[in-house]
Amino acid sequence: MTTDTADVPPIGPQLQADLHTLYKQLHAAPELSMQEQATAALITQRMGALGYDTFGCGGTGVVATLENGAGPVVGFRADIDALPVAEDTGLDYASSARGTLPDGSDVPVMHACGHDTHITSAIGAATLLAEQRHTWSGTVVFLFQPGEETAEGAAAMVADGLWDKAPHPEVVFGQHVWPGRAGQVEVTSGPAMAMADSWRVTVQGRGGHGSQPHNTIDPVLIAAHMVVRLQSVISREVPAQQPAVVTVASFHAGLKENIIPSEAVFTVNVRTLDPRVRERLLGALRRVLLAEAQASGAPEPTIEELYTFPLMHNDPAATTALTAALREVLGQDDVLEVPARMGSEDFGHLPGAIGVPGVYWFFGGLPAEVVDGDDPVPSNHSPHFAPVIEPTLTVGVTAAWTALMSRLGTGR
Ligand SMILES: [Zn+2]
Ligand SMILES: [Zn+2]
Secondary structure, eight states: OBOOTTSOOOOOHHHHHHHHHHHHHHHHSOOBTTOOHHHHHHHHHHHHHTTOEEEEETTTEEEEEEEESSSOEEEEEEEOOBBSOOOOSOOTTOOOOEEEOTTSOEEEOBOTTOHHHHHHHHHHHHHHHHHTGGGEEEEEEEEEEOOTTTTOHHHHHHHTTHHHHSOOOSEEEEEEEEEEEBTOEEEOOEEEEOEEEEEEEEEEOBOEETTOGGGSBOHHHHHHHHHHHHHHHHHHHSOTTSOEEEEEEEEEEOSSTTEEOSEEEEEEEEEESSHHHHHHHHHHHHHHHHHHHHHTTOOOOEEEEEEEEOOEEEOHHHHHHHHHHHHHHHOGGGEEEOOOBSOOOSTTHHHHTTTOOEEEEEEEEEOHHHHSSSSOOOOTTSTTOOOOSTTHHHHHHHHHHHHHHHHSEEOO
8 A cells, every 4th residue: 555645745834935945046056967066066965964865976966865664666856957048037036157068168057947946846855755754664766867958967877877876766757847837737648758869960062252153062052952851851751640840950151151161060850759750750861961962062961960868758557646646636637638748858768777667747837827828938948938936846846745655655
């Protein structure tokens, strides 16, 4: 028998105020992927003070374990990194932090994906579990993961021996804030988030004077043809019933209007939900890139694979059980079952590395009037993404606590 989760988590006014302060502190001091030193130190200090055993893992990751007698081992993951975005929310706790990207460029940094709400929610749930040890039994393992945005952190933790050092959970949970209604949670069973592949394409041409294009091979024109033709692969080669997205979001070439440059560089981001569709789509994209270069008499373009996100698959049985548990606590209407998203996550590596189920859900962060209004809603990664603190954090803590309690043993 498991613990009765119909009880709501006992978040008192003191804990709530403490979590608000923690959230603002994290929001004002974001750190780029795999550079989350101060964030990791803060997490280690907080979790240690609660009585958790902690160790660093995967660079700036932190694992925090609390053993509380015999019983199931349950895992919860929170990602901790921020993005190179200049915050423009106008919040009084807005970030003015800066950071250095791996290429050496100095950039503004913002918790534009809301991972600060994930850290705060996890610490909130961890606090409740530490304070209420008589209400459960077993072991909880919190995984504070660095570098989600660059698809590095989960793999880095696994490669650093995460599962040699930490107890193996029977299930790992995780969650993400998103621009839905604050107070609501969204769950998807089965494939829940897309595989993503990113490439950097370098088109080689032959530079020269803008007045004499016949003496050059113009990489700008070739790359422009490539970008347009890549989209036609989606409409002509992917079955209409299969979700797939191709995005070219960066494109760089040339310095001056009358100098034809010798190369053009752009990136391609590809998202799919079915491994067979992925394989076919990537093959077709590669074919188009090579053929367009050949059509213009240019050398073969260079295609660098930047990173790959795995499919995020929510174990159906664990998802059904979690949905029922969340509905008991949050209410039937505030736990929605929704289709898969085309966003991506590296969360799946963590349970996947030991072959246990994972379940990952979304919680809303915006007021209903903003979500339902006529203006475009600021999404994750926007400089305007500003989750409301409540009820966002209370629901984040409640969902995390409920998921863990639904799998832990009864009280002692
Ligand atoms: Zn995120
Ligand atoms: Zn993100």
